[in-house]
Amino acid sequence: MERKETIVVGAGPAGMAAAVQLCEMGFRDVLIIEKESGPGGVLRQCIHPGFGLTRFGKNLTGPEYKALDEERLYGSGAELCFNTTVMDIRQGEKEGIVLSAHTPEGIKEYMADAVILASGCRETGRGALEIPGTRPAGIFTAGTAQAMMNLKNTKVGNRIVIVGSGDIGLIMARRFTLEGSEVLCVVEKSEICGGLDRNKKECLEDFGIPLLTSSTVSCIKGKKRVSAVVVRDKDGNEQEYLCDTVILSAGLIPEDSMAERDIEGLFYCGNVLYVHDLADDVSVSGEEAAIDAAGYLIAKMKGKNFDSKYSSSNVGSARDERRAFLAERNALKLKESSSGRKYIICTMCPNGCRIDADNFTGGRCSKGEAYARNEKLDPKRILTSTVKVKGTGDVIGVRTDRPIPKTLMMEGMKLIRDIEADQSVKVNDVIAEDFLVKGVKLTASDSYRSEKIR
Numbered sequence: 001m002e003r004k005e006t007i008v009v010g011a012g013p014a015g016m017a018a019a020v021q022l023c024e025m026g027f028r029d030v031l032i033i034e035k036e037s038g039p040g041g042v043l044r045q046c047i048h049p050g051f052g053l054t055r056f057g058k059n060l061t062g063p064e065y066k067a068l069d070e071e072r073l074y075g076s077g078a079e080l081c082f083n084t085t086v087m088d089i090r091q092g093e094k095e096g097i098v099l100s101a102h103t104p105e106g107i108k109e110y111m112a113d114a115v116i117l118a119s120g121c122r123e124t125g126r127g128a129l130e131i132p133g134t135r136p137a138g139i140f141t142a143g144t145a146q147a148m149m150n151l152k153n154t155k156v157g158n159r160i161v162i163v164g165s166g167d168i169g170l171i172m173a174r175r176f177t178l179e180g181s182e183v184l185c186v187v188e189k190s191e192i193c194g195g196l197d198r199n200k201k202e203c204l205e206d207f208g209i210p211l212l213t214s215s216t217v218s219c220i221k222g223k224k225r226v227s228a229v230v231v232r233d234k235d236g237n238e239q240e241y242l243c244d245t246v247i248l249s250a251g252l253i254p255e256d257s258m259a260e261r262d263i264e265g266l267f268y269c270g271n272v273l274y275v276h277d278l279a280d281d282v283s284v285s286g287e288e289a290a291i292d293a294a295g296y297l298i299a300k301m302k303g304k305n306f307d308s309k310y311s312s313s314n315v316g317s318a319r320d321e322r323r324a325f326l327a328e329r330n331a332l333k334l335k336e337s338s339s340g341r342k343y344i345i346c347t348m349c350p351n352g353c354r355i356d357a358d359n360f361t362g363g364r365c366s367k368g369e370a371y372a373r374n375e376k377l378d379p380k381r382i383l384t385s386t387v388k389v390k391g392t393g394d395v396i397g398v399r400t401d402r403p404i405p406k407t408l409m410m411e412g413m414k415l416i417r418d419i420e421a422d423q424s425v426k427v428n429d430v431i432a433e434d435f436l437v438k439g440v441k442l443t444a445s446d447s448y449r450s451e452k453i454r
């Protein structure tokens with residue numbers, strides 16, 4: 001059994017932040033275990049912008065956000081162990097915490113004084129959603145579809161219905177549309193959109209994709225492949241949509257079934273604690289959990305007790321608090337949406353201020369007014385997509401280095417289809433100059449590493 005002072009499980013943004021924080025505080029015996037072949041977690045497949053606004057003051061894509069943390073992680077002194085899945089976390093018989101992991105060499109056991117669980121979430125599948133109908137091909141969760149498109153360059157379908165209006169579904173609605181698929185509608189059982197306002201606006205409204213609230217998919221049809229879905233509204237009216245693909249974006253489940261509850265010295269952070277809206281908040285929770293794990297180790301040495309909001313014994317109350325917060329936020333959203341007031345949602349930062357569409361008031365800072373005026377006269381967006389990597393079947397994320405007129409997005413996608421990047425491409429490398437607009441650069445949002453060496 002290998003013994004470590006602290007083990008971090010998962011190298012997404014939460015795990016990376018936790019490991020770096022521990023090392024920066026002077027802890028030297030830190031091991032991070034990750035089941036994939038490299039760090040980054042969900043960030044690797046999130047090629048869209050919207051990351052880093054509060055932590056770095058920049059509108060980054062997921063891979064760009066990952067690159068900044070990855071550099072710190074590699075320089076931190078933490079020991080990294082990839083391709084290793086933790087299957088079991090339990091209290092040691094006499095002391096410490098015992099972890100069993102599946103490694104490329106076989107099953108291995110570790111013991112640690114403190115463990116930080118940063119294993120993220122998994123998506124709710126069709127079984128849990130209990131959608132009646134046949135079992136044809138063509139039904140994917142939104143995250144799976146995102147990984148297929150953004151990492152494996154695989155188109156999932158042509159005519160798509162999305163079930164659930166969570167952020168992943170909204171972001172994929174835009175991605176499918178930009179890639180030439182038709183998104184017929186997003187079906188949401190609640191009265192309001194589940195995702196962030198900025199995603200509703202930039203992913204659905206920009207492309208005229210209907211959001212059917214207070215509605216459910218009551219049946220999926222098709223023999224080999226999906227052929228249609230039936231959508232039922234709250235009054236029982238049904239409408240059939242002919243489609244070949246159904247995307248599920250209806251909730252995330254914490255990836256913590258491998259851990260016993262109430263283990264002393266076990267801390268939760270990031271999305272395994274509860275689903276955070278933003279990666280920035282996830283990173284902060286990783287840092288805070290690391291500070292508390294350090295506090296615990298010091299208290300233990302002195303024979304004292306230590307309690308933290310990130311302790312495994314407090315996970316239930318942290319999740320209850322989050323549920324209460326979301327219920328309050330949704331009630332507010334519902335009230336505002338039924339007020340009849342016309343507003344423009346500012347997307348300059350995650351506050352998402354509602355700016356009055358007529359007199360441009362309502363922003364918490366001056367950026368709101370400027371944004372709303374531009375949005376009315378000349379709306380602009382950052383365009384993100386993928387380009388092929390020469391001589392491989394792989395793709396790499398790209399972005400415009402600044403927003404371009406919204407009306408040019410589809411033209412930009414046509415140009416992107418013919419562009420290829422070299423295998424030596426690194427994050428921020430310029431892929432094309434004067435892209436659509438003079439002075440606008442198309443840059444790589446990730447560094448290419450072949451899957452074999454990743």
Ligand SMILES: Cc1cc2nc3c(=O)[nH]c(=O)nc-3n(C[C@H](O)[C@H](O)[C@H](O)COP(=O)(O)OP(=O)(O)OC[C@H]3O[C@@H](n4cnc5c(N)ncnc54)[C@H](O)[C@@H]3O)c2cc1C
Nearest residue numbers: 010012013014035041042050086119120168270271278279
């Ligand atoms: C589609 C989508 C769009 C998003 N858009 C935005 C956005 O615009 N802006 C923003 O700020 N945030 C966005 N987010 C949110 C952000 O990406 C997540 O909140 C964040 O990645 C969660 O970080 P995490 O470290 O908790 O989990 P993850 O990123 O899921 O990382 C968990 C890691 O743990 C590993 N792991 C899991 N189980 C084990 C195990 N048993 N053993 C070893 N390793 C394990 C996983 O492989 C993974 O690498 C988006 C998320 C998604 C899915």
